[in-house]
Amino acid sequence: MNKPLALKLAPNNLNEVLGQNHLIGKGKILTNLVKNKKIFSMILYGKPGIGKTSIANALVKELNVKYRMLNATVNTKKDLDVVIEEAKMYDGLILIMDEIHRLNKDKQDILLPSLENGLITLIGMTTANPYHSINPAIRSRCQLLELHELDTADIVKGLKKAIKHPDLTGIKIDNKSINLIANMSGNDLRYAYNLLEIAYYITDDKTITAETIKSINNKPVFFSDKNGDGHYDVLSGLQKSIRGSDVNASLHYLARLIIEGDIESIARRLSVIAYEDIGLANPTIGPKLDAAINAALRVGFPEARIPLGTIVIEMALSPKSNTAHIALDMALNDIENGNTGNIPNHLKTNSPDYKYPHDFNGAYVVQQYLPDKIKNKKYYNPKNLGYEKQLKEIYDKLLEINERHSK
Numbered sequence: 001m002n003k004p005l006a007l008k009l010a011p012n013n014l015n016e017v018l019g020q021n022h023l024i025g026k027g028k029i030l031t032n033l034v035k036n037k038k039i040f041s042m043i044l045y046g047k048p049g050i051g052k053t054s055i056a057n058a059l060v061k062e063l064n065v066k067y068r069m070l071n072a073t074v075n076t077k078k079d080l081d082v083v084i085e086e087a088k089m090y091d092g093l094i095l096i097m098d099e100i101h102r103l104n105k106d107k108q109d110i111l112l113p114s115l116e117n118g119l120i121t122l123i124g125m126t127t128a129n130p131y132h133s134i135n136p137a138i139r140s141r142c143q144l145l146e147l148h149e150l151d152t153a154d155i156v157k158g159l160k161k162a163i164k165h166p167d168l169t170g171i172k173i174d175n176k177s178i179n180l181i182a183n184m185s186g187n188d189l190r191y192a193y194n195l196l197e198i199a200y201y202i203t204d205d206k207t208i209t210a211e212t213i214k215s216i217n218n219k220p221v222f223f224s225d226k227n228g229d230g231h232y233d234v235l236s237g238l239q240k241s242i243r244g245s246d247v248n249a250s251l252h253y254l255a256r257l258i259i260e261g262d263i264e265s266i267a268r269r270l271s272v273i274a275y276e277d278i279g280l281a282n283p284t285i286g287p288k289l290d291a292a293i294n295a296a297l298r299v300g301f302p303e304a305r306i307p308l309g310t311i312v313i314e315m316a317l318s319p320k321s322n323t324a325h326i327a328l329d330m331a332l333n334d335i336e337n338g339n340t341g342n343i344p345n346h347l348k349t350n351s352p353d354y355k356y357p358h359d360f361n362g363a364y365v366v367q368q369y370l371p372d373k374i375k376n377k378k379y380y381n382p383k384n385l386g387y388e389k390q391l392k393e394i395y396d397k398l399l400e401i402n403e404r405h406s407k
Contacts, residue, residue: 006193009162014058017051018158018189019150029145030055034062041115043100043124043134046147049188052125055147056096059123067094072103080110087119100124101133108135115141155182155192162193168200172207180210231260235269238312243277247316254312258305266308267293273315281321281386288314319386327379334374341371364398366405 011017014024014031023030033039039059044052060067068083087093095111097103100122103111114120115138122142126133130144159178163171173196181199185192198216199208234256241249257266274289292311296304334340346353347369355365368375382392 004194005162005165005167005197006190008167009158009165009193011054011058013062014055017054017058018154020051020055020147022148023055023145030059034059037063039063039065039094039121039123040143041120041122041124041141042143042145043122043126043130043139044145044147045126045128045130047149047188048127049185049190049192050147050150051189052147053096053098056123056125060094060096065094066090066092067096069096069098072097072099072101072107077106077110080107084110084114084120087114092119092121094121094123096123096125098125100138101126101128101130103135103138105135108138112137112141150187150189152179152182152187155185155187155189158189159192159196162196168197168206170206171200172205177208177210177213180213184213231262231265234260235265239269239273239277242273242312242316243320245316245320247313250312250316251309254308258301258308261301263296263301263304263308267296270308270311270315276325277320277322278315278318279321279324280388280391281319281383283387285315285318319388321383321386321388323380323382323388327381330379334377339374341373343371344368364401366402 017024025031083095115122130139156178181192181195199212234253238253241253270289274285278285289311292307295307355367357363357365382388382395384392
């Protein structure tokens with residue numbers, strides 16, 4: 001079988017692994033494990049193409065230990081039984097398992113005893129967040145090591161090494177084209193290698209240009225994973241950019257979500273932002289957002305990007321206030337902690353002592369509404385900007401009237 005170039009370029013030791021300087025290098029965790037000839041069960045997690053499999057393979061090669069590789073999605077309980085029996089023969093075995101978050105309960109029940117007694121040392125790999133997706137019984141027996149995203153310089157370094165491989169004999173490629181592949185890879189080294197290899201084999205004279213690369217794929221890759229952490233990271237980036245009034249970053253993250261085609265997630269998150277981050281500083285944004293969402297749903301993509309882009313710009317540049325939900329959260333916290341008290345008698349149903357505000361000048365009359373226990377509690381702390389500035393003026397005036405009356 002003719003292996004892909006990416007597999008042939010897999011590192012044989014940790015020193016050949018690109019990036020991950022927080023784990024590899026003098027005095028770092030993985031380097032010291034190899035130095036001390038020791039390995040513990042671990043889960044390597046992070047985005048695709050950043051070195052999880054490379055690190056796992058480099059560890060077992062440098063330590064010169066018996067190991068087997070399985071995939072939690074593909075391999076069966078019988079495959080796992082075979083590995084465990086083999087581990088008994090060798091008095092221990094390293095099991096490298098890809099897609100560890102997909103290990104079902106039956107397989108977990110088989111694996112756990114051998115993991116517990118040290119017969120199996122597990123190196124699990126996943127793109128999912130292990131704190132959310134991996135069974136706590138497995139997770140508690142492993143060290144969790146997050147791999148960081150590679151940067152463009154790492155990808156370029158890998159590509160420059162790749163073009164020297166014997167499989168790419170006679171290749172002609174300039175730095176501009178190497179940088180283009182790196183930029184289009186979405187920091188996925190495996191994707192960059194695959195793109196380089198395809199470009200090499202579709203040319204007549206082994207000369208790779210920007211046009212060659214774009215003829216294969218003219219859209220950059222980015223990791224989003226609509227059902228995983230990558231997707232929620234983009235949504236988080238959108239909300240924090242709008243909250244921070246950075247209109248350009250807001251449009252960038254909106255564009256990434258539009259490429260996914262997930263209009264429902266965009267609508268839900270923008271609705272949260274409208275009331276959590278903009279709130280009373282610009283209360284008209286809620287109805288405007290509803291109109292934009294309705295328009296987007298009506299026309300669908302690609303035209304939906306137009307109303308969505310318009311409203312996101314307005315939301316990013318709008319004055320911001322989180323006072324409403326902060327005030328309500330404080331009230332909820334009081335109730336959850338028993339800091340309440342009895343409703344004043346004059347507010348109870350059909351009480352003759354209740355003063356009807358509409359019978360007084362300005363439709364306002366001073367009377368106590370909060371329970372005695374918390375009668376002086378103030379949950380709402382308005383900001384002096386946007387529309388909320390007007391609410392603050394009214395609020396402050398009412399507080400002043402109440403304070404004068406109480407003296």
